[in-house]
Every structure is written in structure tokens, then in C-alpha cells.
Amino acid sequence: MKAMTLLAAAMAAGLPQGTAAQDADIAAGKAYAETICAACHAILPDxxxxxxxxxxxxxxxxNTRGMTELALTVWLQSSHPTMPNIILEQDxxxxxVAYIRSLKGG
Incomplete structure (x- = not known):
């Protein structure tokens, strides 16, 4: 857990300015997820x-407790043993991230 906290802090320090969700396009995030992520993940709210x-x-x-914008960003930039190594451009x-967070509460 301590390593994850350190990783999150390091990632936050290295994030470029303007990575806030308000700069994001939820529809573009959904389109990206439909193209890249949907082969493996359920991406729709239902x-x-x-x-x-x-x-x-x-x-x-x-809906995972503590799943913030920063946590999702770190998660998407971390390798996962069962996931292909997909490198996402910052946009x-x-x-x-904005699309996934838009699903919260559903």
C-alpha cells in the first residue's frame, strides 16, 4: 500500500498541467473505450x-471507493499482468478517465 501511495505521488508530480477532468471530452473517452477497451472490458453503464x-x-x-482522477490515471499508466501494454496519449x-468517472453512481 505504501508503494502505491508513493507511486501515486510520483505520478502526480509528473503530470503535465491541464490534465484536469474539466479539460477532458467524455464522448471522446467513450469512443476510445469502444474502439480499444471494449474487446475485454464492459464499458457501458448497463x-x-x-x-x-x-x-x-x-x-x-x-464505483470503486477512492477511485479518483489521479488513481485512474496511475492505474492506466501501470502495467497489468493480464492487460496488453497500451500506451495512451495524454488527451x-x-x-x-473522464468517461470512466462519468459512470460513477450508476
Missing amino acids: EEVSPLLAATPFQEVA DMRNV
Whole structure:
């Protein structure tokens, strides 16, 4: 847990200015998710099961306690053993983060 906190702090220090959700485009984030993420993840609010059962549905990610913009950004930039190494451009990252956060509460 301490390592994750340090990682989050390091990532926050390295984030370029203007990475705030208000600069993001939720519709573009959804479009990116439909193109890149939907093969494995349930990306829509009414989807409870991902095509790849081990892939967490975006709705569940959004509703995870403590899942902030920063936490999602760190999560998307960290390698996952079961996930392909997808490198998101900063605009795509902001947009996908904003889209996932838009699913919170559903």
C-alpha cells in the first residue's frame, strides 16, 4: 500500500498541467473505450459482465471507493499482468478517465 501511495505521488508530480477532468471530452473517452477497451472490458453503464471475465467492468472501476482522477490515471499508466501494454496519449488518457468517472453512481 505504501508503494502505491508513493507511486501515486510520483505520478502526480509528473503530470503535465491541464490534465484536469474539466479539460477532458467524455464522448471522446467513450469512443476510445469502444474502439480499444471494449474487446475485454464492459464499458457501458448497463453492462455488468465484461467480454473477458477477468477484465473489470468500467462501471465497477468507477464505483470503486477512492477511485479518483489521479488513481485512474496511475492505474492506466501501470502495467497489468493480464492487460496488453497500451500506451495512451495524454488527451486520450484524460478523456478515458473522464468517461470512466462519468459512470460513477450508476
